[in-house]
Amino acid sequence: MERRVSVKVQRYASNGLPPRIEQYEVPQKEGMTILDALMFIKENLDGSLAFRASCRMGICGSCAMFVNGYPYLACHTQIHEIGKQELIIKPLPNFPVVKDLVVDLSSLFDRHRTVLPYLIRSEEPDDTRPIVQRPDELEAFLKFSYCIKCGICVSGCPTCASDPTFLGPQALAQAWRYSADNRDEGFAKRKESLDRPHGVWNCHLAGACSEACPKGVDPALGIQRLKRALIASYFGLFRKRKATLGPPVSWEAAPPEGAPRPPERTVTPEDTSLSGD
Template identity: 60%
Template sequence: MSATPAAQTTDGARVVIKVVRYDPDKGAGMREQTWQIHPQPGMTVLDALIAVKEHHDGSLAFRCSCRMGVCGSCGMMVNGKPRLACNTQIIELGPVVEISALPNHDVIKDLVPDLASTFSKHRAVKPYVIRRDAAEMDKPTREFHQTPEDMLGYVQFSYCLKCSLCLAACPTEASTPAFLGPQALAQAYRYSADTRDEGLSDRAQTVDAWHGVFGCHLAGACSEACPKGVDPALGIQLLKRALLFGPPHRTAAPAVPALPEGFRSPGASSVLEPPAPTV
């Protein structure tokens, strides 16, 4: 992982690392700094940044922890896309790698975004199981039963890392910072779809508000950015449906309306077909 000539690959290739830097203590605004490294097999963007920090500039700031795509700490923009630095191979990015902090967030320093708003929005949707039997919630006498089949209704959305890549990709978040955002809204559905939960009406006060779920334009950029395949865009659409018809485990699916006679193509089905699943 060294950024020195001793770490040179067999073909002597170099990769240019361009980082947009920001230090609030210096008050100089954003600036770009460039280094050259010799990539090693398996080197990730995070490895490259660590090499730069160790061998070139110890003041370079970025956030990391697990180095294996689990904690979500190292989210940043890499060649124009929000990615986890530890999950992104340098060799797949070309001879120039441009790195900056996640957009739609304040920047603390260099590549470190301020995730306070992400966590604040997450807390706002009450991301926990809510039950009406408050006494049982406070002092449970039994397990809240759930079958493996029940779990399949929401487990996809439980893989969220809170890495904030989806918020960085979201065009609505870019234009309307008060928008709850795909991370929080997908988690609102995750808990509302849980068969042990009875809290959709409580969450509706937040998610069905002015900057809530119906502010989503369904660009789908959040799902494209998600490193875990959570598909927040799908969760948002399912949350809209749950607000209109009730959570899937509490109500039967609404009847699919028939197309009016004048809207049918010859030989076409008279029933509106649902879209194909995204995963």
């Protein structure tokens, strides 16, 4: 007998009418994800259903949605993981709904920009002197660099729920990702965006951001470390090991003995239309 799952989806069309729930019956196959079920509905039952998805492998962060009371990436979650034969799918809370399950993430990206999420260096980069980083220096920020900006952390945060101006866990964790990087020298600049009303001090450690993050980023840990670094900086105690420059590299010199070589060219530029003619 074919196994079926009942999928209830919150529909909303920005036309002034209140949201409504619509129910669909979807045949459940082994390994079927929530996104597969939504694709099935769109292709076979209701073409007007709107949802956002792109990579289908938990990389792009497009398909975050609220399923049976918890935020998930739809492509990353199989139906059997939910453990119910009825799925209730709603758009991600704390973001305005555009249509059905599509939310407007522009506020997330705006906040991300405010924390200067890039390496700030006092000197111009020198291509011939690579920056050397030790494994422990890499681990200090690596976890936080896995953020895919899906918005799940913001949807879980109770402070975001009641303070629409709060920077939010995504932006704050990214502020720490760059501040913890010993190649970065921009903490003093970044501090202006963090140490202000609705900034880092509005985080009261509910931990839902870290709990729900589908990529294991642990924003709560990053934010608390950011607070410690800010307090230390008020007393002039914020220190991190400065990244050192490696020995000069000559791009023209032959690679050292035993170093791996690039694969041999199999297609010459003349063979392709990209030859530059």
